[in-house]
Amino acid sequence: MPPAVGLIAAVGSVGAGMAAVGGTMAGFLGAGLGTQLIAGAMIGGGVLSGIGALTGNTKLQKWGGILSLAGGIGGLATGAWSSTASSVAEQSARESFRAAELGAQSAAEALGGAAGGLADAAGGLMQANAGSDLGMLNSMTGAQPAPMAAGVSAGVPGVTAPSVSMPSGVNLGSQGGVMQTMTKAADGGGMLSSLGDKVKPAFDWMEKNPRITQAGTGLLTAGLNGYAQQEALKDQMRMQDEAQARARQRMSDSVQGVRVPVYQRKRG
Amino acid sequence: MAMLQSITKDAGEPKGSPAGKAALADKAAAGKTSPEAIKAGLHLTGNQGAQLDKIVLAGKRVMFDAKTHKMFLEQLDGPGTIAQKLGQGVAGLMGLLWQESRQSLPPQLLIPAGMVLVAVAADFLRKGGMDVSDEDVAGGIEALVTALLQAGGVDPDKMAELGARGGKTDGTMPAPKIGEGAAS
8 A cells, every 4th residue: 555545544534533623613703704715725826726727626716816806916915805705794794694593593483392492403503504495494493494585584583592401512602592593603603613524534534533632633743842832931920911000000009099298398 | 249249048948858857847937836936925923034044944844754755665656646645745844843842842833844855845845856846836835825824813714715705906006917027
């Protein structure tokens, strides 16, 4: 077996095992990630267009066109990319928002049924975030969603959250939790999309291969030691600054209200 | 003059065995999708170049280390084309790097670094004797960008639509004619 074959396998396996990429990112970064990724596509816009033209890959050529939206390379230099990337992210994430609306609709239907309806609805909302995968949404909610009409209201009449048990890992908050989740879904633009269908197989694989997983993460930790150290240093500096600020404040507080006598020479 | 001609003539064709010539031809074909070429084509500003190098280095460590190399042999028979395995694999790798770096990687460099890593992986496969075409690299990059965009909540098709729109001019500037310069 040539060594190269091993790499294919390696790359393929990383893809299978670490398909949690979306879920991982989703949990920590929030709505800004889409914008940042589009900014990344702009940075690589020239390459995307070039390789697309070279190989006849139209998708790459189209993605490469994103750079021109920001005014080309000049746009990257002047910072014009920022607003453009944000705008593109917003427009590209609309499908997810519609799906979230649909998810809310299904959630309301699910609530009308069993006592655990809201729990299913929560799952439905999470899946609704996937944007395009409405089939999975239907299976999660157990309800047939009605065809989506234009201008479907984001409000979910009759949906209340208290005193209903939640499945583990789903945080709907307290009152109005469904709305909260839906808002997050809209803001995040599908950030949680990979959680439902991709994270589980990844963790299954990790459970079956604990030693391999451990070895892999150990290597990564070694490889990324620099980043971790940078973060630790930042934390340390921040804590030092805060300690100094507290010390200054204490000193300042201790002399507040103290009147210092001022000697004045008698005029004679 | 005669000497100059002979040098030029000699340089025109590579010397060595047929296999060596074939290797040189492959290298020339893969030049446009080489890691160096891709990195050179990125529009990096400020210290983004140094940051990108760090990310790529971390990715290479994972890909080429003996332990991780062994680790993934089991997945050899997995489904999909080389392009899919390259792209989705590197996307997963970027996710892993992201996670292990405690989300400290600059997110705007995930796609550019991933593109370079796809080319690195393809380059390695070529050196190992596998036939990886430029189309495979392009397909790998497509799979990578698709996976990352979906992870970020962006619809790749929608973005392509917007990009296609962006590629067209609005009339204020004449569209560049491809090949015009070469023809003249």
